[in-house]
Amino acid sequence: MATGTTSAPAQDERxxxxxxxxxxxxxxxxxxxxxxxxxxxxxxxxxxxxxxxxMIWNVVLSLEFWSPYKPAxxxxxxxxxxxLFYDDAFWEVVWNTILFMISAPVGIALALGVALMVNRPVxxxxxxxxxxxxxxxxxxVAVGIIWQWLYNENVGLINYMLxxxxxxDRGIPFLQSFDWALPAVIIASIWQVIGFYMIILLTGLQSIxxxxxxxxxxxxxxxxxxxxxxxxxxxxxxxxxxxxxGIINSFTAFDLIFVMTGxxxxxxxxxxxxxxxxxxxRLSKFDYAAAMxxxxxxxxVALAFLANRLAGGDAGSVKREA
Amino acid sequence: xxxxxxxxxxxAMALSASxxxxxxxxxxxxxxxxxxxxxxxxxxFNLWVEEFKKIHPDFEVERIDMxxxxxxTWYQTQVVAGTPPDIVNIQGGLWLEYxxxxxxxxxxxxxxxxxxxxxxxxPEFLSNWVYEGKQYGMPLYVTKxxxxxxxxxxxxxxxxxxxxxxxxxxxxxxKMTGPGKSGFMTLNFDWLYxxxxxxxxxxxxxxDMTKAAFNTPEAVALVKQxxxxxxxxxxxxxxxxxxxxxxxxxxxxxxxxxxxAHAPAYLWFKxxxxxxxxxxxxxxxxxxxxxTPNSHSLVISEGSKHPEEAWDFVKIATSGVGAKAMGxxxxxxxxxxxxxxxxxxxFEANVPAVVPALQTELENLDKLTGNWxxxxxxxxxxxxxxxxxxxxxxxxxxxxxxxxxxxxxxRILASQ
Numbered sequence: 001m002a003t004g005t006t007s008a009p010a011q012d013e014r015x016x017x018x019x020x021x022x023x024x025x026x027x028x029x030x031x032x033x034x035x036x037x038x039x040x041x042x043x044x045x046x047x048x049x050x051x052x053x054x055m056i057w058n059v060v061l062s063l064e065f066w067s068p069y070k071p072a073x074x075x076x077x078x079x080x081x082x083x084l085f086y087d088d089a090f091w092e093v094v095w096n097t098i099l100f101m102i103s104a105p106v107g108i109a110l111a112l113g114v115a116l117m118v119n120r121p122v123x124x125x126x127x128x129x130x131x132x133x134x135x136x137x138x139x140x141v142a143v144g145i146i147w148q149w150l151y152n153e154n155v156g157l158i159n160y161m162l163x164x165x166x167x168x169d170r171g172i173p174f175l176q177s178f179d180w181a182l183p184a185v186i187i188a189s190i191w192q193v194i195g196f197y198m199i200i201l202l203t204g205l206q207s208i209x210x211x212x213x214x215x216x217x218x219x220x221x222x223x224x225x226x227x228x229x230x231x232x233x234x235x236x237x238x239x240x241x242x243x244x245x246g247i248i249n250s251f252t253a254f255d256l257i258f259v260m261t262g263x264x265x266x267x268x269x270x271x272x273x274x275x276x277x278x279x280x281x282r283l284s285k286f287d288y289a290a291a292m293x294x295x296x297x298x299x300x301v302a303l304a305f306l307a308n309r310l311a312g313g314d315a316g317s318v319k320r321e322a
Numbered sequence: 323x324x325x326x327x328x329x330x331x332x333x334a335m336a337l338s339a340s341x342x343x344x345x346x347x348x349x350x351x352x353x354x355x356x357x358x359x360x361x362x363x364x365x366x367f368n369l370w371v372e373e374f375k376k377i378h379p380d381f382e383v384e385r386i387d388m389x390x391x392x393x394x395t396w397y398q399t400q401v402v403a404g405t406p407p408d409i410v411n412i413q414g415g416l417w418l419e420y421x422x423x424x425x426x427x428x429x430x431x432x433x434x435x436x437x438x439x440x441x442x443x444x445p446e447f448l449s450n451w452v453y454e455g456k457q458y459g460m461p462l463y464v465t466k467x468x469x470x471x472x473x474x475x476x477x478x479x480x481x482x483x484x485x486x487x488x489x490x491x492x493x494x495x496x497k498m499t500g501p502g503k504s505g506f507m508t509l510n511f512d513w514l515y516x517x518x519x520x521x522x523x524x525x526x527x528x529x530d531m532t533k534a535a536f537n538t539p540e541a542v543a544l545v546k547q548x549x550x551x552x553x554x555x556x557x558x559x560x561x562x563x564x565x566x567x568x569x570x571x572x573x574x575x576x577x578x579x580x581x582x583a584h585a586p587a588y589l590w591f592k593x594x595x596x597x598x599x600x601x602x603x604x605x606x607x608x609x610x611x612x613x614t615p616n617s618h619s620l621v622i623s624e625g626s627k628h629p630e631e632a633w634d635f636v637k638i639a640t641s642g643v644g645a646k647a648m649g650x651x652x653x654x655x656x657x658x659x660x661x662x663x664x665x666x667x668x669f670e671a672n673v674p675a676v677v678p679a680l681q682t683e684l685e686n687l688d689k690l691t692g693n694w695x696x697x698x699x700x701x702x703x704x705x706x707x708x709x710x711x712x713x714x715x716x717x718x719x720x721x722x723x724x725x726x727x728x729x730x731x732x733r734i735l736a737s738q
Binding site: 264 | 394395398401402419420423424425502555559560562563565572575577624698700701704708709711712715716717733
């Protein structure tokens with residue numbers, strides 16, 4: 001887009017062009033720009049093909065009555081009305097998704113505690129770090145199955161321990177209970193991701209210069225004050241990264257839910273992602289699922305915007321060196 | 323030199339063109355068959371292909387086997403892509419979604435044309451795949467729900483006769499309940515639990531299937547009773563939350579007194595529980611004889627390029643030697659009357675353990691329930707079951723749950 005102010009090299013190019021000696025493409029700047037676009041083109045094409053076009057198609061689909069077997073007809077805002085005013089399960093799964101998301105700080109706090117412990121010069125800390133991290137590379141399906149067994153009402157380890165300790169006298173049906181199922185799944189999710197959070201936070205902790213703590217100690221700061229005034233502020237980028245991972249996890253935790261509870265009992269452990277899948281492929285309501293995907297997208301954008309604002313408004317921006 | 327190059331290039335092009343034409347022809351003369359989680363069924367399938375090739379020697383048959391959880395997703399993406407498989411092995415009410423939207427081939431004229439074939443089939447099972455008077459599927463193997471009894475637990479509880487009514491069944495279940503033991507369990511997917519309602523006189527919908535009929539004082543009382551028995555541990559909670567592996571696995575552990583499931587469950591839990599044999603597990607019809615069929619059928623996609631050949635393949639697989647191979651290969655009965663008689667003899671000689679369960683499959687065929695031809699079957703299930711689950715697991719009162727379910731189901735029925 002041309003603007004009122006034009007740079008000197010561009011004016012030079014323009015001055016030269018009418019003479020017919022050097023065209024834009026043959027100019028140095030033209031060649032550089034062409035090269036840049038050529039490098040970008042494959043990625044942009046793939047991005048457009050797999051992201052932009054499906055996104056636009058999804059919005060179109062949400063405004064139609066569509067099935068794989070019939071021609072589409074215009075539906076207007078029918079599916080949005082259905083979603084907002086008639087489908088109480090939709091609001092339940094939105095709430096579940098938000099609960100899943102706000103559980104991320106619990107996981108981050110636990111991971112921070114573990115990171116602080118294994119950051120201390122204790123014997124065998126490498127082993128402890130590995131043990132904590134080990135849950136992360138485990139396949140989510142395997143995590144789901146492991147926790148299914150742990151939560152089992154009759155033969156599960158958790159119930160066995162609680163009964164042995166005299167806390168309860170009868171097993172709790174964790175995954176069969178409307179009250180316990182979601183917390184139970186959230187705990188399994190936190191367990192899986194805690195190792196990843198720990199590594200991120202540990203890296204952050206190790207990048208804090210030790211002389212800051214030494215100076216604080218000389219000034220008479222207590223460990224709690226050091227933690228609050230030095231550790232936490234300097235860990236902010238790492239904590240932010242963990243939080244972003246937590247948000248993404250709450251929007252994509254499909255496999256864990258699918259394996260552990262299938263979204264039940266009722267819709268008590270359904271997240272937006274599992275509910276969308278179930279509507280599209282189990283109930284063949286692709287058009288309605290598309291409308292929910294739009295809602296999911298808007299919610300995600302709103303949260304990303306909020307998180308960015310909380311992080312100071314420039315998270316992810318690239319700073320040019322002077 | 324230039325001339326030689328031109329001749330060689332022209333030759334290569336001609337060769338490529340003829341190769342591509344052959345390939346296209348080969349692609350064109352092919353039918354694709356999708357089976358539902360029976361990867362081990364190889365010899366029988368090969369026999370089907372062999373028989374098919376006797377009448378269509380120039381055709382190829384491609385086989386794809388998929389797990390039940392993957393099949394609907396995959397099938398619908400294939401339909402959207404314009405490449406639906408010709409024949410699909412389908413279970414439960416899934417076919418209704420596809421048939422009601424015009425996705426499946428109406429087999430009525432084909433069936434009427436092949437009277438001999440039609441006469442071989444059991445009419446009650448054939449009618450399972452009729453929607454709005456049109457036939458959309460042919461029975462591949464037939465199953466329906468029955469009651470498995472853990473004789474060891476019954477004996478320990480001092481029970482010496484099989485239950486003859488719902489109340490008796492629940493009373494016996496209560497007797498068998500104890501620490502770590504529950505008396506009763508049911509499968510819940512695809513309306514498999516509905517016989518419990520039907521045996522108490524509760525219908526799901528009115529006669530013309532336009533309105534819900536389940537919200538009655540009898541239903542409220544039953545749901546309350548089921549909730550109470552579930553809370554007391556008489557009915558295992560997995561009944562209402564598990565799908566197939568979990569309840570059958572729990573029965574295999576030997577700590578459940580009765581299991582309301584379909585016949586294929588028998589060999590599955592037998593393979594998991596060493597204690598299971600003809601003496602320790604009895605198979606009977608549910609008191610009153612009500613059962614929900616959970617059979618598998620073969621359907622033809624509306625988009626099939628070779629419907630006539632696909633129909634020939636379906637006939638081979640579902641009758642005569644093809645059906646016999648199916649029955650022997652999967653330990654099931656089929657839709658073919660004569661073949662079933664042969665299969666029962668085969669099972670008595672080779673797999674006697676499965677005979678009592680299979681015998682119930684051919685009885686009380688006038689008492690099938692839960693096989694309603696709702697166009698939006700999955701949506702209706704999704705509207706009803708979470709409410710029932712909430713009531714039985716103590717989250718809602720029976721009245722509130724049934725009121726909410728009635729409202730939702732009626733809304734879907736009105737939109738069909």
